[in-house]
Amino acid sequence: MRAISIKHPGSAEVLEEIEAPIPEPKQDELLIKVHTAAVNRTDIMRRESPSLKPPYPILGVEVAGEVIENPSNDPRFSPGTRVYGLVNLGGYAEYAVMPADRAILLPDSLDYVSAAGISEVFLTAYQTLYWLGDLQKEETVLIHAGASGVGTAAIQLAKQLSDARIIVTAGSEEKLAFCKELGADELINYKTQVFSEEVRKLTNGQGVNVILDFIGASYWEKNLASIAVDGRWVLIGMLGGTIVSKMDLGALINKRIQLTGTLLTPRSDAYKAKLTQEFMAIVGPYLENGQVRPIIDRTFSFEEARQAHEYMEANKNIGKIILTMD
Secondary structure: OEEEEEOOOOOHHHEEEEEOOOOOOOOOEEEEEEEEEEEOHHHHHHHHOOOOOOOOOOOOOEEEEEEEEOOOOOOOOOOOOEEEEEOOOOOOEOEEEEEHHHOEEOOOOOOHHHHHOOHHHHHHHHHHHHHHOOOOOOOEEEEOOOOOHHHHHHHHHHHHHHOOEEEEEEOOHHHHHHHHHHOOOEEEEOOOOOHHHHHHHHOOOOOEEEEEEOOOHHHHHHHHHHEEEEEEEEEOOOOOOOOOOOOOHHHHHHHOOEEEEOOOOOOOHHHHHHHHHHHHHHHHHHHHHOOOOOOEEEEEEHHHHHHHHHHHHOOOOOOEEEEEOO
């Protein structure tokens, strides 16, 4: 089968198409014919990782497609059934294996492109807002990178499930306007405004209850100034660096801040399965009736994987970037 791997760790130029054997599903897995695969930041991080050693993996953690083989005991996934969900690598390929307890039935109301844009970002948004951020009804949440895949998912979940007051940051008026369409209440352009000052004004100096932080080090002081007493700060990215040169632990203690770092991809299969099942029980109906929807920026063909990675790295997208395999 055709698949996308890397020549060696590095920039998008190291991506290469290879021939690989069709994977064999274990008893608790499904063999999926991949129709679409999503491009995620975790793919870029893996591609660049200097710790990778040959043989290099097939990239991709999120797919939509149809079941080809089902050696599991779950009768819902007969051959030909349309599904989507997270895989343990191997998504950028014509075939992939998916744990059966993470597979999600694809309703007729969604196509393969839309489906590939759901799992990684919506599960991450749900995990960070509710499992880690403990967002309560009508609390205030600050969502950085509001127009990103996780950002657009988090805005919708916070509004639909919690009727939260949502403050977002983004780097253009176009992106901020789109965030507003999805349900954001307050908009901050981080390129022209100091977000901590705006948050202080918007909250009358009280700060926000929850922060979803994709940025890391460069936002440390401003996030610290923006969070409320007993606030929950969830770090899910490090686009602004990993090292904070001076850290005032006293501020964390005085505000009783809960600071949690997380990545979804390295979590165990059991964790991802439990998260998937709870998410679908609660959010599945919202997806099926369109109250919550995946935001797709654009698609690239399988052969355009390098261009898709470069497009994401240029921060041009509003929502998800999808590779089409057909």
